[in-house]
Amino acid sequence: MGQPAPRTNSSPWLTIAVLCIGQMMIVLDQNIVNVALPAVQRGIGFSEENLVWVVNAYVIPFGGLLLLAGRLGDLIGRRTVFLTGIALFAAASLLCGFATNEASLIAFRFVQGVGGAIASACILGMVATMFSEPRKQAQAIGAYSFASAGGGAVGPLLGGVLTEYLNWNWIFFINAPIGAVLVLVGLRSIPKERGQGLGKGTDFLGALLVTAGMMLLVYTIVDAEQVGWGSVQTLALGPLAVLLIVGFVVRQAVVAQPLLPLGLFRSRSLTAANIVQFMMIAGMFGLLFFGTLYVQRVLGYSPLEAGLGFVPIAVVIATVSLGFSARLITRFGQRPMLFSGMVLIVASFVMLSFARVDGTYAVDFLPASLVMGLGFGLAAPAMMGLGMGAVSPQEAGIASGLFNTTQQIGGAIGLTVLSAFVTARTDSLTQAGESEAAALLGGYRLAFLLAAGFVLAALVIGAAMLRTSPRPSEHEEPGLTAVAPDPKDVPVL
Structure with a gap:
């Protein structure tokens, strides 16, 4: 992958912690709001048709600015871009908490989305170039994977706790002190770097x-x-x-001087990893969204209980991503771990498609969610390692922004497509005389099967596009960059 980023006197793992906490905070915010929407509606008096803009006002700038922010990280320095984004995100969060009407909350959520995009666009690029040693690279990417996936799983729980025991304002207030600490610690711990200069790609x-x-x-x-x-x-x-x-x-x-050098896509690894991520995230949103709806609307759990129900998947993702993924990738390689993880994800969705109206959390949801956590914990670090391993450090920012953009678009398209099928199936079953719970479950089951199809397609595409590397010799330090890439697989920059 090239030379690691410049060091400071601080431990590089402190830098990784700052970056991953920042990523988790941003991902949490994307999920924590959903649980609190009814409380927000009551607190401010949102109309039903405008309530969705509490979410959309954040998602639109976030998805739209990731590529530009990633490239700016390469040009003016990823440290500068990350800290600026965190500061803007924290300030906008504070303003969201103090909002008193629809217009102000929507406006501040837009600014929060801008800050989130600026900060998160460069995080993976910095994490992936922090270490040159393969195992440490894998460990760092595993930590990033946990921050991304774990934040999504913990979001509903934290949203439920803050809304139930404090009030909806605290889903935003909580970001301000965390962001302030990240900026202060980041100024001392994140390595300073010289960007390529705006003249290199403005x-x-x-x-x-x-x-x-x-x-x-x-x-x-x-x-x-x-x-x-x-x-x-x-x-x-x-x-x-x-x-x-x-x-x-x-x-x-x-x-x-292109903003996005198209030569990047000559790398089969980078291109395939982004396609695989698009399809996999399109399916994964099915668990986070429709799994939550199943637990609440069919099994009858409260928002807080539903949030607690997602704790096990976060624990499994943390255990695998932080504890085992680096060693498994080092031992067996990235591709086997990616494919094994995706097989488990497909199996999890198939298990969920057998959920029952009169089911229980312990039987109908928990086992599948644990399998999902195991699969994602194995697949995500390998997928990101394969993609970022083919990129030079000078292009790590734009590659990171590209990964984040693929994730956002994949999630948005996947959820929208699944929602359309769920609505059609639910309406059809309702008209056929099914009970409300049975009709809802019929729609959710279809969503889980379609999500399995998305991930299965990602598996087929990955198997076709990602070349198989020979296993490293026992005298060679294996891992993310142990095997020299095929010359045809190196991006022309």
Whole structure:
């Protein structure tokens, strides 16, 4: 992967901790709000049709700015971009907590999404280049994987606790002190670095095209569920978003200093890892969203109890990502771990498709969630290692932003598609005379099977695109960069 980032007097693991806590805070915020939406609606007096914008106002700038923020990290320094993003995110969170009406909360959530995108875009790039030793690289990426997945699993629990025992404002207030500490510690612990300079890639038109295109695409996707896929808005804005993104790609092919060097995609590993992540995250959102709905609306759990129900999956992901993934990747290689993890994820969704109306958490949800945690804990670090291992340190920021963008778009598209099928199936069963719980469960079962199909497709694509490497010799330090890459697999920059 190249030379590690410059060191400071602080332990590099302190830097990893700061980066991963920042990532977890941002991921938590994306999930913690969902549980508190009813309380937010009561507290501020949100109308039913505008309540969704508490979520969308964050998601749209977050998904739209990741590529630009990642590239800025390469140009002006990832440390500067990360700390700026954390500071903006924390300040906007504080303002969200003090919001007293719809307009102010939506506006502050937009700013919070901007800060989240700026901060998170560079995190994976810094984590992946912190160490040159393969096992430490794998451990660092495992910690990042846990921060991303564990934050998503813990979000509903923390949201339920804060909302039930304090009030909805604290889902935002909690970010302010954490962000302040991260900035103070990060200033001393994160290595200083010189970016390539804005003159090396200040493609302002390209930045405008990709940011506008991505924001419009995310907006079209997240609002399609409200206005309909066949609405004039969706049919007009969707093609416009695609046109802007195509224009960005065309410009990158001809401009002297591209924002996103297209040569990156000549790396089969980077391209395949992003495609696999897109499909896998599209399916994984099915567990977080429809699993929560099943536990609450069918099994009858409260929001707090439902949040507690996701603790085991977070524990399993933490145990595997932090305790075993690096050693397993070092011993067996990234591809076997990626494929093994995805097989387990598919099995988990199939298990969930057998959930019962009169079921129990211990039988119908817990075993599948534990298998899911094991699968994701194995697959995510291997997937990220395969993708980032093919990128030079100078391009780590844009590659990190690309990974985050793929994740956001995959999640948004996956959830929207699954929701459409769930709604259609539930309505069909209701019209056929099924009870409300049975109709809901029928929709959720279909979502779990479709999610399994997404991950199975990712497995097939990964097997076809990711080359198999020979196992490292016993005298060679194996791991993320143990085997020299095929010359055809190295990006032309």
